[in-house]
Amino acid sequence: MFAQTPKELADIWESQHVSRILPSDVRHKDLKVYLEQLRSLGSNVAEVGLSVSGKEIYQIEFGNGPLKVFLWSQMHGDEPTATSSLIDLFAVFQKNREASWVTKIAESMTIRAVPMLNPDGADQYIRRNLQGLDINRDAIALKSPEAQLLKKLRDDWSPNIGFNLHNQNYLTAAGMTNRQAAMSFLVVYGDAAKTTNDGHERNKRLVSAMVQALEPFISGHMGRYDDEFTPTAFGDNFSLWGTPTILIETGGLEGRSEMFLVKMNFIAIATALKALSDGSEISFDPKIYEQLPRNASGRLMSVIFRNGTIIEGEIKDGRFRMLRETIADIGVNAERRRASFPVPMVVRRIGDLKAAAGLTEYDASDFRVIGRHQPLALGGFAEMLFYRKERQIDWNAMNLERDHPPDAIYSVGRWVLGEGVVPRK
C-alpha cells in the first residue's frame, strides 16, 4: 500500500534531516539559516510577506503538477514542531529528486508551504502576534498582517487541500486513557452543520493513511481533535472557501525528544503527499480516522505526589505558622517553555487525585511535605521539602531548611536533593 514504507521514511529522515535545533528553540534567524540550506539544495524559497515587526515570512514551493497542496505552520508562535518538519520535508525532496516516489510527487502536484507564519510570536515564544492577536481567530476580521497574508496566499491560488499545523497541550490524552496524544488530527468541516463533500471524504482517507503510517511508532498515542466549528478560525474557513483542510496537532510524548515528534510529522505529511501522488489514498478506510479516540484533557498531569502529608500553614509577621497537616495528592504541571529554558512547575491540584494520572508519579506516603519558600498552594510553584515521617520537626523553625535539613528537595521540576528518596510509583 505504501510506495515508500513508513519505516523507510523514518530512515530517510534520520539520515537526511537538516533541522538540528530543538523546535522550541528555533527563532526566526534560525529559520533563515534553514531556508538558506534549502536554497543551496535547490529549493524554491520566496519571501511572501512581513510580520507586524517586519520579519520576513517565506513560502517554499516544490513540484509542478496540477494538484495544489498548501501547508502552513506556527501561526501560533509557541507551536513550533511542524516548522522543522516542513524544512526537513523539502530538504528530503531536493536530496532525492531522482527517486521515483519524489518525481511522482513533483509531477502530480505543486506544494506550497509557509513555515512559521508568526515569526514575532515564535521569537517571543508566545501564541499571539505582536498586536496581541490570535491569528487563528482573525480569518474574518483580518486585523493582522499575518492573517491577511494567509488569506491572500489561499485566495490567489485556491489550493485543493490545506494542512494547518499546530501543537496542542502536551497533557492532552488519547481518549479516556493515561496515554498522551502525541499526534491528533482533525478533518475540518467548513460549516457548523458539518456538511461533507468529496474533499472532506478524501481528507478522512488521508488522515487514515497518516494514522496507519504512524501506528508502528506511536500506537495508542493518537487522537482526534475536537470538531466544533470555529467561525473565525482559518482551518474552518479554508474548508469553507474551497480548500478542504486537515488540522494536525502535535502533542507530547514522555521520554521522547521534540525531534522524535518532528520525525512523526515528517512521516505523516510525506505519507499523505505520497498517497495523493500515486492515487493510493482512495484505498484507505475512513473509519481509521472516524474511530480515533477523542482528545481528552484534564486527566493527565506532569507529576503527581501521592498521599503526602502536607504541612499547611500561613505566613504571619513574615514567619511560617503551622496550622494543620493533611494527607493528600499533589498534582503539578509543567508550563510550556522553550527546551533550553528551565521549566516552571506549578501546583495545579491538591486533594484526592485518583481520577488523574501523572506522567511521573511518586509515593509520598512516608513523608511530610512543606512548601520550600511559602506554603503549598494552588497556582504556586512546586518548590517542596520532604521529611521522613518518623522525624521530629519544628515546622515553625526560623530557618526550617537549615535547622532541619530535609530528606529530599524538589525544585524547578527535579530533585535537587535526595533523588530516589521519595520512591517512584
Ligand SMILES: [Zn+2]
Ligand atoms: Zn495552535
